[in-house]
Amino acid sequence: MSGTLKPWRVACEADLRLHSEPDSIRFWRVYHDVNGDPRALFNYRFEHTLGVVKLARWLASREGADLEIVECAAWLHDCRKLLNAHSKVDTHARDAAEAVDGILDGTDFPAAKRAGVKQAILHHVGLKLSHRLEPIETACLWDADKLSKIGAASLVHFSCISSGFEPVDTAHILARGEHWIKLAQGIVDSLNTATAKEEGARRFRFLQRHYAQLQREWSDPMKESLP
Numbered sequence: 001m002s003g004t005l006k007p008w009r010v011a012c013e014a015d016l017r018l019h020s021e022p023d024s025i026r027f028w029r030v031y032h033d034v035n036g037d038p039r040a041l042f043n044y045r046f047e048h049t050l051g052v053v054k055l056a057r058w059l060a061s062r063e064g065a066d067l068e069i070v071e072c073a074a075w076l077h078d079c080r081k082l083l084n085a086h087s088k089v090d091t092h093a094r095d096a097a098e099a100v101d102g103i104l105d106g107t108d109f110p111a112a113k114r115a116g117v118k119q120a121i122l123h124h125v126g127l128k129l130s131h132r133l134e135p136i137e138t139a140c141l142w143d144a145d146k147l148s149k150i151g152a153a154s155l156v157h158f159s160c161i162s163s164g165f166e167p168v169d170t171a172h173i174l175a176r177g178e179h180w181i182k183l184a185q186g187i188v189d190s191l192n193t194a195t196a197k198e199e200g201a202r203r204f205r206f207l208q209r210h211y212a213q214l215q216r217e218w219s220d221p222m223k224e225s226l227p
């Protein structure tokens with residue numbers, strides 16, 4: 001019987017590609033033609049999710065969480081989120097949780113674990129927490145999603161996507177980064193798990209060094225040596 005079921009990771013990745021690629025093309029309004037296939041300039045949603053999946057697997061194994069629940073929730077946590085959505089109320093966590101059954105039907109994902117996936121997805125939003133999330137699977141998804149926003153990969157993703165929202169230049173990137181550092185401190189303070197707290201502190205120091213260096217380079221670094 002299980003031989004007729006689709007592997008759940010394959011189903012999750014396929015659904016994410018199916019929704020994120022057209023949404024990215026809509027967002028950018030232009031696209032590359034790759035052997036007849038329209039491809040977005042940068043598929044932020046897919047790249048962000050892939051980063052969260054990698055972190056989720058690592059965190060779940062370090063924290064003793066159910067790996068299938070955490071990884072599946074990571075694949076699907078933003079699966080219905082649109083780039084630059086203008087709706088007043090952010091429903092992307094609820095929309096994703098409601099899509100879970102349709103994506104996992106016909107796959108080999110254990111039915112008894114679906115509730116854990118939906119719970120983690122429903123609670124993954126926000127940049128600060130007032131209390132520690134439970135169960136551990138929900139905590140791991142929140143931590144993985146937030147860690148993905150404060151690492152080296154987050155700088156790559158931000159650089160690639162930012163010009164899609166508005167015209168940007170280096171000074172703009174620097175100002176946005178310095179603002180983000182302040183928010184990132186709140187993220188680090190809110191992380192649930194010991195593993196994420198340690199990694200978050202490391203990433204936060206990296207971000208501070210990165211933007212401090214950018215600030216030095218872009219604020220006329222030669223002025224002290226000029227006559």
Ligand SMILES: [Fe+2]
Binds near residue numbers: 077081124125
């Ligand atoms: Fe999200």
Ligand SMILES: [Fe+2]
Binds near residue numbers: 048052077078145
């Ligand atoms: Fe996310």
